[in-house]
Amino acid sequence: xxxxxxxxxxxxxxxxxxxxxxxxxxxxxxxxxxxxxxxxxxxxxxxxxxxxxxxxxxxxxxxxxxxxxxxxxxxxxxxxxxxxxxxxxxxxxxxxxxxxxxxxxxxxxxxxxxxxxxxxxxxxxxxxxxxxxxxxxxxxxxxxxxxxxxxxxxxxxxxxxxxxxxxxxxxxxxxxxxxxxxxxxxxxxxxxxxxxxxxxxxxxxxxxxxxxxxxxxxxxxxxxxxxxxxxxxxxxxxxxxxxxxxxxxxxxxxxxxxxxxxxxxxxxxxxxxxxxxxxxxxxxxxxxxxxxxxxxxxxxxxxxxxxxxxxxxxxxxxxxxxxxxxxxxxxxxxxxxxxxxxxxxxxxxxxxxxxxxxxxxxxxxxxxxxxxxxxxxxxxxxxxxxxxxxxxxxxxxxxxxxxxxxxxxxxxxxxxxxxxx
Ligand SMILES: Cc1cc2nc3c(=O)[nH]c(=O)nc-3n(C[C@H](O)[C@H](O)[C@H](O)COP(=O)(O)OP(=O)(O)OC[C@H]3O[C@@H](n4cnc5c(N)ncnc54)[C@H](O)[C@@H]3O)c2cc1C
Numbered sequence: 132x133x134x135x136x137x138x139x140x141x142x143x144x145x146x147x148x149x150x151x152x153x154x155x156x157x158x159x160x161x162x163x164x165x166x167x168x169x170x171x172x173x174x175x176x177x178x179x180x181x182x183x184x185x186x187x188x189x190x191x192x193x194x195x196x197x198x199x200x201x202x203x204x205x206x207x208x209x210x211x212x213x214x215x216x217x218x219x220x221x222x223x224x225x226x227x228x229x230x231x232x233x234x235x236x237x238x239x240x241x242x243x244x245x246x247x248x249x250x251x252x253x254x255x256x257x258x259x260x261x262x263x264x265x266x267x268x269x270x271x272x273x274x275x276x277x278x279x280x281x282x283x284x285x286x287x288x289x290x291x292x293x294x295x296x297x298x299x300x301x302x303x304x305x306x307x308x309x310x311x312x313x314x315x316x317x318x319x320x321x322x323x324x325x326x327x328x329x330x331x332x333x334x335x336x337x338x339x340x341x342x343x344x345x346x347x348x349x350x351x352x353x354x355x356x357x358x359x360x361x362x363x364x365x366x367x368x369x370x371x372x373x374x375x376x377x378x379x380x381x382x383x384x385x386x387x388x389x390x391x392x393x394x395x396x397x398x399x400x401x402x403x404x405x406x407x408x409x410x411x412x413x414x415x416x417x418x419x420x421x422x423x424x425x426x427x428x429x430x431x432x433x434x435x436x437x438x439x440x441x442x443x444x445x446x447x448x449x450x451x452x453x454x455x456x457x458x459x460x461x462x463x464x465x466x467x468x469x470x471x472x473x474x475x476x477x478x479x480x481x482x483x484x485x486x487x488x489x490x491x492x493x494x495x496x497x498x499x500x501x502x503x504x505x506x507x508x509x510x511x512x513x514x515x516x517x518x519x520x521x522x523x524x525x526x527x528x529x530x531x532x533x534x535x536x537x538x539x540x541x542x543x544x545x546x547x548x549x550x551x552x
Contacts (some may be wrong), residue, residue: 133157135456136270138258140164141235143428143445144276145242149191150453152249159252159270161262162243163280170240170342174306174401177235177339177349179204179323179439181520182228184446195241196233201346204230204337205321207516208314211502212328216383220506223315224516230323232339232349234306258282260418267422272456272464275416276445278429279407285416286426292477292484298406299491300332300353300435303363305373306401307394310348312336313386326387331360333437333490334380334387347397352376353437356406359383365404370396372404409435409487414473415466425469427452432480437490440483443520451476482523485530497532504539511542 135151137144140162148160164172188194196202206225213219247253256262258277263285267273275282314322323337333353341347350373354360360379363372373396380388396402410433416424428445455472462468489498505511518525528538 134270134272135159136161136266136273137276138263138266138274138282139276139278139280139428139430140169140239140243141276141278141428141445142239142442143430143449144274145239145246146187146191146446146449147274147276147427147452148246148251149193149242149249150187150449151456152246152251153191154453154457156456157252159254159266160246161254161256161258161266163255163257163277165255166240166243169243170236172236174304174398174403175235176304176403176436176441177232177306177337178436178442179230179232179337180446181226181230181439181443183521184443185228185231187446187450193242193245195245196231196238196340199340199344200321201338201340201344202231202233203321204232204323206314207323207325207519209325209327209502209515210313210386212326212384212387214330216328218386220503222502222505222512222515224509224512227513227517229321230520232337234340234342237340237342237344260285263416263424264418264420264422267418267420267424273424274452275424275426275430276428279433280430282416283412283430285418285424286412286414286430289411289413292411292481293409294484294488295409295491298356298408298435300437301356301361301363301406302351302353302404302436303372303376304349304351304403305369305376305394306341306397307348307350307373307391308397309393309395310336310338310350311390311393312338312348313390324390326384328360328384331355331358331383335437336390341397348394350376350391350394351436353435363404369400369402372402407433407435409433409484409491411484415469417466423464423466423469425452425464425473431473432484434484434487435491438487438522439519440487440522444480444483448476448480479523482526482530486522486525489529495532497535498529501529501535501539504542508542508546510545511539
């Protein structure tokens with residue numbers, strides 16, 4: 132495989148493009164928008180990006196915003212509120228390696244230009260079945276990284292790996308100014324705030340670097356469908372919707388209201404409202420001619436953003452695919468290769484999905500015990516916070532009650548040992 136085509140220029144497609152250019156491949160990237168259109172597009176999600184995903188960007192020399200303090204996330208604070216609105220406990224820990232939050236319009240528009248500067252062949256054209264037919268003939272391998280776009284119909288749902296058949300949360304994400312976050316009780320700090328309201332949903336907040344290079348915040352509401360916070364209307368005025376959330380928090384969760392009481396929208400339509408049905412697809416897309424293409428990113432594994440596994444997973448898979456292409460120089464790009472590569476990746480990716488599913492369904496008893504232990508023991512808190520970006524390190528202990536007990540016993544023993552020293 133020497134000539135590669137990629138359709139879709141989000142995290143998956145662009146990162147794979149850079150990885151392969153770096154390794155000397157001939158890469159053609161098809162994007163439905165040019166850099167200017169991306170920069171001026173409607174507000175996209177604002178993902179928190181952790182290591183190891185950030186490490187790939189560093190290796191590729193595309194971590195252009197590393198010296199911008201507004202992108203840095205130093206740690207995460209989780210607060211759990213019970214059904215009567217009382218705070219049950221807090222889990223808080225710094226990240227061993229800072230995470231990053233940035234407006235994707237800034238990131239991808241600059242990356243698109245950089246891709247051309249590095250010799251990539253960029254074509255601004257919307258991918259269609261006809262285009263895929265054409266480029267499967269001209270290239271050794273074709274990857275489809277178009278997210279939730281219409282090409283997703285090419286790929287069948289993987290019934291065994293898909294847990295849900297409808298959205299588990301209704302989402303509203305606001306780009307806002309003037310928030311006061313509670314990480315380390317220091318609103319000027321670069322921490323994220325993650326709040327679970329039992330029976331209601333989640334409120335997730337973080338500072339981030341806006342496309343105009345200002346430090347602003349995102350406020351993400353994850354409302355349980357039919358619950359008391361499920362009042363968002365995507366056709367309504369965004370500022371009015373933000374005011375509704377303030378009233379809801381003031382009446383029900385005063386400490387959360389404190390964080391957004393002075394918040395105002397960063398721009399008129401700077402919000403995202405919708406829902407996703409977490410879905411895993413089969414990776415092989417068969418075109419009418421019989422030629423095959425491979426799915427990646429959200430198109431392959433679509434997660435609810437509750438635990439930030441989407442873009443982080445898309446990035447890990449792009450890196451994994453690039454490594455496998457290098458190792459497969461003499462192999463044919465066919466359904467067998469695509470399936471084998473995807474199954475290899477699933478060995479770790481399944482834990483990204485498992486932890487997201489646990490958060491969406493509500494923690495099992497042993498997971499509740501682990502979370503409470505994390506609120507009491509900084510070492511367990513650190514394991515949680517630093518595990519978000521690489522969920523597989525939290526297994527088997529997060530998934531299995533017996534392993535959870537062993538893990539907690541070991542942590543307790545460590546405390547005894549430390550006290551004795
Ligand atoms: C509210 C919200 C919050 C989120 N928060 C987080 C988080 O904190 N952490 C995290 O890791 N993830 C988060 N995510 C998920 C994350 O944004 C996605 O998982 C990630 O962006 C997927 O990347 P992708 O490259 O697969 O797809 P996309 O980013 O969707 O990119 C697809 C690209 O393909 C283009 N395209 C579409 N159709 C075509 C076509 N036919 N031809 C050519 N181009 C096409 C699109 O314009 C786009 O540029 C969040 C998602 C949401 C909705």
